[in-house]
Amino acid sequence: MDLAKARAVVSGGASGLGLATAERIVAAGGKVVLLDINDEQGAASAKSLGSAAKFIRTDVADESNVRTAMQKAADFMGGITLAVNCAGVLMPGRALGREGPMPAAQFSKVVQINLVGSFIVAKEAAAIMQRNDPNKDGERGVIVSTASVAAFEGQIGQAPYSASKGGVVGMMLPLAREFARFGIRVNTIAPGIFLTPMMASLSEEIRTSLGAQVPFPSRLGRPEEYADLVASIYGNAMINGETIRLDGAIRMQPS
Numbered sequence: 001m002d003l004a005k006a007r008a009v010v011s012g013g014a015s016g017l018g019l020a021t022a023e024r025i026v027a028a029g030g031k032v033v034l035l036d037i038n039d040e041q042g043a044a045s046a047k048s049l050g051s052a053a054k055f056i057r058t059d060v061a062d063e064s065n066v067r068t069a070m071q072k073a074a075d076f077m078g079g080i081t082l083a084v085n086c087a088g089v090l091m092p093g094r095a096l097g098r099e100g101p102m103p104a105a106q107f108s109k110v111v112q113i114n115l116v117g118s119f120i121v122a123k124e125a126a127a128i129m130q131r132n133d134p135n136k137d138g139e140r141g142v143i144v145s146t147a148s149v150a151a152f153e154g155q156i157g158q159a160p161y162s163a164s165k166g167g168v169v170g171m172m173l174p175l176a177r178e179f180a181r182f183g184i185r186v187n188t189i190a191p192g193i194f195l196t197p198m199m200a201s202l203s204e205e206i207r208t209s210l211g212a213q214v215p216f217p218s219r220l221g222r223p224e225e226y227a228d229l230v231a232s233i234y235g236n237a238m239i240n241g242e243t244i245r246l247d248g249a250i251r252m253q254p255s
Contacts, residue, residue, distance in 0.1 A: 006030030012087030020223030060117030192247025
């Protein structure tokens with residue numbers, strides 16, 4: 001698939017990994033629609049990207065909202081060929097905290113946004129992609145979801161987050177197998193510690209300490225490095241049904 005002709009939707013696209021991905025797509029000549037719940041940041045980010053971009057307020061956990069947003073995105077771009085799931089929340093907390101056991105509602109909210117939201121975006125994007133004309137390899141679209149190294153080495157206090165990201169990894173292969181008959185590839189990226197807005201809010205000392213835990217390069221990942229991997233996945237037809245760790249060889253410790 002040619003990134004210069006991409007018509008992409010990016011959830012969580014107002015900032016962080018999502019915005020870096022959108023910037024990469026637009027720089028290559030493609031079009032992008034940012035899906036996010038942050039109205040102010042979303043509008044500003046879309047404006048900074050120019051006429052090839054549009055912001056649509058979208059709650060990924062709301063199926064009807066996502067379906068409507070996807071159709072608006074397809075109308076704006078003339079279809080959808082790439083969907084990137086970057087929307088997510090952390091909401092850390094111990095299962096047995098100082099104030100008692102974690103409310104199940106907190107666990108459910110993380111799973112609803114991170115896992116169910118990723119599924120909703122993926123299947124609604126695929127529903128539009130299946131109508132695309134195939135390229136010479138028979139491809140009609142690509143879906144990339146964002147997991148985390150926490151899917152494999154979840155730390156204390158990350159039970160909801162790790163469960164949700166483990167689910168993102170787990171649903172990838174069944175979706176890739178199902179969508180294969182439409183020429184739609186499905187892959188997952190599992191980032192390590194990246195310099196996202198959440199990380200940027202921490203002190204320089206803490207960020208340096210976290211970066212030092214990465215074997216090589218010993219620093220936080222840069223959003224543009226995530227975007228580069230999305231571009232590589234999009235352009236390589238043989239990358240399908242795969243989870244790729246993007247983590248500098250880090251393996252997270254219990255805490």
